[in-house]
Amino acid sequence: MVGLKRRSFPGLVVKAATVVAPKYTSIKPLGDRVLVKIKSLEEKTSGGILLPTTAQSKPQGGEVVAVGEGTTIGTKQIDISVQAGKQVVYTKYAGTELEFNGSNHVLLKENDILGILETDDIKDLKPLNDRVLIKVAEAEEKTVGGLLLTEAAKEKPSIGTVIDVGPGPLDEGGNRKPLKISIGSTILYSKYAGSEFKGADGADYIVLRASDVIAVLPSN
Numbered sequence: 001m002v003g004l005k006r007r008s009f010p011g012l013v014v015k016a017a018t019v020v021a022p023k024y025t026s027i028k029p030l031g032d033r034v035l036v037k038i039k040s041l042e043e044k045t046s047g048g049i050l051l052p053t054t055a056q057s058k059p060q061g062g063e064v065v066a067v068g069e070g071t072t073i074g075t076k077q078i079d080i081s082v083q084a085g086k087q088v089v090y091t092k093y094a095g096t097e098l099e100f101n102g103s104n105h106v107l108l109k110e111n112d113i114l115g116i117l118e119t120d121d122i123k124d125l126k127p128l129n130d131r132v133l134i135k136v137a138e139a140e141e142k143t144v145g146g147l148l149l150t151e152a153a154k155e156k157p158s159i160g161t162v163i164d165v166g167p168g169p170l171d172e173g174g175n176r177k178p179l180k181i182s183i184g185s186t187i188l189y190s191k192y193a194g195s196e197f198k199g200a201d202g203a204d205y206i207v208l209r210a211s212d213v214i215a216v217l218p219s220n
Helices: none
Strands: 005-009 012-016 033-038 061-067 071-073 076-078 087-090 096-100 103-109 113-117 125-127 131-136 159-165 186-189 195-198 204-209 213-216
Touching (some): 033 087, 061 103, 113 131, 125 131, 125 159, 125 204
Antiparallel strands (some): 033 061, 061 087, 096 103, 113 125, 131 159, 131 204, 159 186
């Protein structure tokens, strides 16, 4: 087995995946950890144009292949909330990357998983724990005075509509605390929070923690 290697230079971090020798035919995650087989990089755009390597975004999804036994809070055993075979989306720089059985995997904590994908469309994501799925409001294209804004001048919107919410975090007794955010609500959220995705409908979506929602905008 080759260990994880890091070499740091000013403004540069090189991270190599841990290579698991062929004699090890399985990996059993411990505790609240989950082993995910990373989805291959998309090499073409939706229009069929081949993308150069530098334009390919790092994959943030994959298939769960093994899970740990969960964790204990007080006297209560809490099982992992995802099962093997499920397609999941996880935070971009989470976990330890592994080369195993000829494929790239990542070993991460359950809390680093944003949600479960029931389809290939991000709008169908089922958030986990205290995560919230939001459809981002479109950016304003004109100033108050009516001047047309260029793409570079458009301010990133921090308003959106809640599409789905997770079951909530665990309290000290191991019980779920439901989130106080309702599906369909229009909310304000912290500008640089969460993980962004593009939906099949062309709209922008973001998955973030409930604590990054800073206000609700009631309809008149």
